[in-house]
Amino acid sequence: MASFLRRTRHRTRHRVRHLRTAATAALVTLGSLSALVTATAPAQADTLICDQFGSTTIQGRYVVQNNRWGTSATQCVNATATGFELTRADGSVPTNGAPKSYPSVYNGCHYTNCSPGTNLPMRVDAISSAPTSISYGYVNNAVYNASYDIWLDPTPRTDGVNRTEIMIWFNRVGPIQPIGSPTGTATVGGRTWEVWTGNNGANDVISFVAPSAITAWTFDVMDFVDQAVARGLAQPSWYVTSVQAGFEPWQNGAGLRVDSFSSTINTGGPGPGDPGDPGTPAACRVTYATNVWPGGFTANVTVANTGSAPVNGWKVAFTLPSGQNVTNAWNATLTPSSGAVTATNTPSNAQIAPNGTQSFGFQGTYTGTFARPAQFSLNGTACAVA
Structure with missing residues (x-):
């Protein structure tokens, strides 16, 4: 539900004093120390943004945006050295509809406003990892x-x-819920x-x-992108265009803070390979851990490379017992949903180092008596089962 509209706009002086009187040597020493202090450049001043779509740059690489798109009431954000604070958030909107705004900080491109030096947009299958860090400050007198x-x-x-928006709700306060069901x-x-x-109405949302x-x-970030790919809401050939962290307020919101934000897009990953490419053969061992209840189960599958060479791109094949069906999966794409199933790596976990492991899992249903697959293979090579 985050923005439908989002857009951008951006000191140092020092001086040194020298004292030259022999009779005041002690003062010279103190003056020199003072000069060292005053010669240090002060931290960049905060920037207050009250313009509806106003923005500024922080850390030399991210954009902070006010992004007040759903209300005419006044909203202001104070961009700090490492994040921002929502200092004013007037007005309210119904909690069964869209929020007032999405004040946020981002890496990437948003309505032609790209953050400095960003390498986004980038293809999903060209990203090896996308580490990010975020810390929030919350209030209770808002929705x-x-x-x-x-x-x-x-x-x-x-x-x-x-086309697709992935939302990670770190916190929610009040009678609000995500889009869909x-x-x-x-x-x-x-x-x-x-x-x-x-x-x-404008894009798919998970x-x-x-x-x-x-x-x-x-x-x-790629752990969540992989989920969207596995659920058919994106493809490895699609592009990540931006990653953003902020708040969607419905009522009030002054005092909400992003205290720190970082985002890096690492490239050069092995990628998923061609769909028909079975990947590198390897000796392997599979651990199949389940949690079973009447009519349903989850399975967590760990694949170990027991060979001496890395596996670049993997497909794990196994046959589900009769009556079992996969309903959703994570960290791999599973096809078909029953019978002889193949689990294929995601863009971010395509390599298994020698003596290393990769894991994936799925949830399913079953009829009759629950049973486990009897055999597994990795890229066409039979695996030992732990």
Whole structure:
């Protein structure tokens, strides 16, 4: 539900004093120390932005935007050296509709406003990893979510609305909910999330909602991109156009803060390879851990490379027992949903180092008595089963 409209605009002096009187040697020493202090450049002053789509640059590489797109009431953000604070957020909108705004900081391109030196847009399958870090400051006298947004499009566009939006809800306060409807849970980045999917009339949206507030986290953006790819909401040939962190307020919001933000896009990953390429053969071992309840189950599959060479691109093949069907998966693409299934790596986990592992998982349903697959193979080579 984050923005439909978003856009941009941007000191030092020092002096040194020298004292030259022999009779005041002690004062010369103190004066020299003082000169060293005054010669240090002061930190950049904060920048207050109240213009509807006003923006500025921080850290020399990210854009902070006011982005007040859903209300005519006054809103101001104070851009700091490492983030921003929402200092004024007048007005309110109904909680069953769109929010007032999306004050945020981002890496990438947004309505032709690209952050300095960014290498976004970039193809999904060209990104080896995208580490990011965010810390938030919350208030309780408002209705809002704290949302980290990832935008994807089939083209390397730098303007307009992208095809798919991934929202990571770090926190929510008040009677608000993501776009669409809940479709289950997923483990991403070592955390469990409630997953919602839908469409806001302009783009598809998949939301990952934290069960309780997260104030700070360091993670890989590609873990969430892989989820969108696995669920058919994006393709490896699509582009990541921007990553953004901020707030969607419905009522009030003054005092909300992004205390720090960082984002890096690493390139040169092995990528998923051609769909027909089975990848590098290797000796392997598979661990298949399950959690089973009447009519349903989850399976976490760990694939170990027991050979001496790295595996570049992997496909794990196995046959699900009769009556079992895959309903969703993570960290791999599984096709088909029953019978002889093949799990294919995502763009960010295509390599398995010697003595290394990669893991993927899926949720499924079953009828009759639950059973486990009998055999697994990695790129056509049979694996030992732990």
